[in-house]
Amino acid sequence: MTSRRNTAARWVRSLLALSVLVLFALVFALPTRRWIETRIVLSASQLSPSLLRGGILAAAVLLALVSSAIAGRVYCSFLCPLGTGQELLWRIGALFRRSGYIAPWRVRYAVPVVAGLGLLFGLPLLMALSDPFAIFGRGARGAVLVAQEGLSAALSVPVVAFLVFSAVLALLALLRGRRFCDWCPVGITLGALAKIAPLGVHLDAGRCVSCGRCERACPMNCIRVAGKAIERDRCVLCLSCTGVCPTGAIAYGSGGGAATTRGVERRSFLREALGFLAGAVYIGGGSLPRSDALSSVVERRTSGRSLVLPPGAGDGRHFFSRCISCQACASACPVQILQATSVPQPTVDYSKGYCQFNCTECGRVCPTGAIRSLTVDEKHRTRIALSELTIGNCVVTNKHQACGACAEVCPTHALHMVPYEASGRPGLTIPVFDEEYCIGCGACRFVCPATPIAFAIAPVGEQSRTPGVKETHGGDVPALPGGDADFPF
Numbered sequence: 001m002t003s004r005r006n007t008a009a010r011w012v013r014s015l016l017a018l019s020v021l022v023l024f025a026l027v028f029a030l031p032t033r034r035w036i037e038t039r040i041v042l043s044a045s046q047l048s049p050s051l052l053r054g055g056i057l058a059a060a061v062l063l064a065l066v067s068s069a070i071a072g073r074v075y076c077s078f079l080c081p082l083g084t085g086q087e088l089l090w091r092i093g094a095l096f097r098r099s100g101y102i103a104p105w106r107v108r109y110a111v112p113v114v115a116g117l118g119l120l121f122g123l124p125l126l127m128a129l130s131d132p133f134a135i136f137g138r139g140a141r142g143a144v145l146v147a148q149e150g151l152s153a154a155l156s157v158p159v160v161a162f163l164v165f166s167a168v169l170a171l172l173a174l175l176r177g178r179r180f181c182d183w184c185p186v187g188i189t190l191g192a193l194a195k196i197a198p199l200g201v202h203l204d205a206g207r208c209v210s211c212g213r214c215e216r217a218c219p220m221n222c223i224r225v226a227g228k229a230i231e232r233d234r235c236v237l238c239l240s241c242t243g244v245c246p247t248g249a250i251a252y253g254s255g256g257g258a259a260t261t262r263g264v265e266r267r268s269f270l271r272e273a274l275g276f277l278a279g280a281v282y283i284g285g286g287s288l289p290r291s292d293a294l295s296s297v298v299e300r301r302t303s304g305r306s307l308v309l310p311p312g313a314g315d316g317r318h319f320f321s322r323c324i325s326c327q328a329c330a331s332a333c334p335v336q337i338l339q340a341t342s343v344p345q346p347t348v349d350y351s352k353g354y355c356q357f358n359c360t361e362c363g364r365v366c367p368t369g370a371i372r373s374l375t376v377d378e379k380h381r382t383r384i385a386l387s388e389l390t391i392g393n394c395v396v397t398n399k400h401q402a403c404g405a406c407a408e409v410c411p412t413h414a415l416h417m418v419p420y421e422a423s424g425r426p427g428l429t430i431p432v433f434d435e436e437y438c439i440g441c442g443a444c445r446f447v448c449p450a451t452p453i454a455f456a457i458a459p460v461g462e463q464s465r466t467p468g469v470k471e472t473h474g475g476d477v478p479a480l481p482g483g484d485a486d487f488p489f
Contacts, residue, residue, distance in 0.1 A: 006242040006251055013239055017078035021088070024081040028140035028331045036332065039365045043328050045079055046133040047186050049367030051286035052124060052322060061283075064186075068193040072200040076187055077237035082132035083181055086173035087219045087238060093174030106271065109278040112185035116278075116285025122292045122321035124368070125344065130185050133367075134326040139166030141327035141340075158325075158340040177219035181236060189279030191233035195272055198254050200232050201241065207249035214241035214250050223250075233275060292317050308348035308385045308440065308459045310338055311355060312363040312372040315462040320345065322370035329362035329371055337442075338362060345370075348384065350457050354442035355384065357411040380412070381465045385440025385457045387414070389433045393454035396420060396430045406431050406444035406455065413470035414438040437470045 020042075027039045043049060050060035064075040076083050111130050118126025128134040142162035172179045181187045194200065203214075205228040215223045218241055222234035230250075241250045310329055313319040325344040330336070335353040338346040348355060357380065363373040374382060395401045397420075407415040414437035420430035445455040 006239065006248075009252060010239040010243050013078055013237065017084040017087075020078055021081045021084040024136065025140060028137060028327070029144050036361055036364060039328065039332055043133075043326075043365055043367035046367060047075060047190075048127060048131040048133060048286070049324065049326065051283065052119060052127075052324065052368040055287035056283055057287075064190060065193060065283075068190040068197065070197055070199060071237075072194040072197045072232065073187065073190050073236050075190055076181065080132050080186070082136040082169075083178055083184075083187075083236060085136065086169070086178040086180060089170055089173035090177040090219045106274065108183050109188060109274040111183050112188050112278040112282035115185045116282035119282075119285035120288055120290060122290050122317075124322060124324045127185065127286075128324035128326070128344075130183060131324060131326075132180075132184055132186060134324045135165070135169070135180075137326035137328055137331070138162040138340075138344075139169070141330055142166065144331070156339070156341045158342075158344045161344075162340075177221060178236065181220060182234065185278075185282050187236070188233075188275060189282050192272070192275035192279045194235065195233045195275070197232070199252070201230055201235050201237065201239070201250060201252050202254075203228055203230050204249045204251075207247045209247055209249075211246065213244040213246070217241055217244045233272075290321060292321050306459055307343065308350075308457065309463065310346065310348065310362045310371045311360075311379055311382050311384050311463070312366075312374045313370065313384075313463065314372065319370050322368045324368055324370075326367065328365045328367060332361045332365040334359060334361065348442075350442040350445055354446040355440075357441060357443075377468075381439070381468050383439045383460060383464050383466050385442070385459050386435060387433070387438050387440060387442070387444055388456045388458055389415075389431065389444075390454050390456070391430070393450045393452055394431065395450050395454075396428065398450075400425060400428065402428055403449065404429060404431065405447040405449065409443045409447050411441060411443065412437045412439055412466065412468065415444060416470075434470065437466055437468075439466055 023038060024042055027035050027042060045060055047061055047064045050058040054061070056062070056065075064079075067074040078084065115127035115130055118124060139162055142159050143166070145159060146163070169180055203223070208225075208228050210225050210228070212225050215221065215225045219238060220231075220234050220236055222231040223229075223241060224231070237252070239252060242252060307316075309316065309319050323345045325340065325346070327340065327346060330338040330340070330346040335356060337349050337352045337355060339349040339352065340346050341349055358376055360374050360376060360379050363371045366373070391397055395403050404417050407413075407417045414434050415431050416434075417429035418432050420428045440457060440460070442457050445453055445457055448454050
């Protein structure tokens, strides 16, 4: 009966973990609005982004902490896509599996401490370097860019860094199992609680015959057959060991774990203390009021790079103090204009297209609050940049050709056409620009046929509100290219 329960539990856990991994892969690979709700739910389930957005009282954070303190690292077992991905690669690379065990360095406890201090001082990239959700998102996004656009289109410095880091992790997973989980701040934090959990994987020393099958089957290599002990803080509840034990000495439940590992736990008091301290700094850094000291430095350093932030980002200080570069907004953008080009955080790249007037998806999927969720009306009035018209480049002035494409697609009617009397051609009109109504969407630049383009997009220091749609041309919002309709001309 126990064997059947172990087998059923192992299969349920495996199916759950694979399902979550597939869903994450799909939402990062398919930029379509049909997946928007799935994106929101999956992003909200991750501990670090939820910690950054809502602190320790966020639902995902509380659930992960409480479940770990009761039942072990349940979160790491099936909710972490990076952990499941590593485990899958490890099983694929079984032929290359190492025979010896390399214990994780104690310095690994510095990782959540550094990440927590980064959160506290407004520099979440220190956390993002080791956060499993952010790492998975960057790797998936880099792979999608290469698949869609080829290597030449994806060779920006951040994307190359994403891909190289992902390749190193994949190689480690093939050869060493879930090695990154030993350095993960989420795993270390939850592992400290798993040590005191009444439920977990336990080993009955009296029934163990020291065959070593469980040790070889463990992707974390956290079972010590020689000492007949399990490192409960490192166990991710994959339950592989329960399926290979010939005597049923290993099982998930209550009781035996504490008794069989108590001696080891006494000798590892320092490690336990370091784990709790590191986890406390990490959780505290995301829960306490954040300082913007470091994020303001980052903002100043990036202010000269002509960066346009996603709608709802507010200003650089807010954005850079919360963005972990998980690429969720970039994967959700229906026209793929959010790109990590010169910095790891996604910014607007007008060479890819323009910001859709009625689209608010980047703010809806952002799991950290770096991009505020806007209503459609708020989006219509949010200036993310400012168009600049060089009238001398316009085909109307330099070629005396009729055009008006920019005025046709401008969603706020900041551009409109007036008679061009200086041309001497009856009926010829020229664009006039009213910057008060410009939101910087880039539609005018996108459709401009002039060479060089008559429009440039200038970033703004802080996103602001505009009056909305100018009541000219009857106040109708024209259809926009790339949206639900073709060009209106």
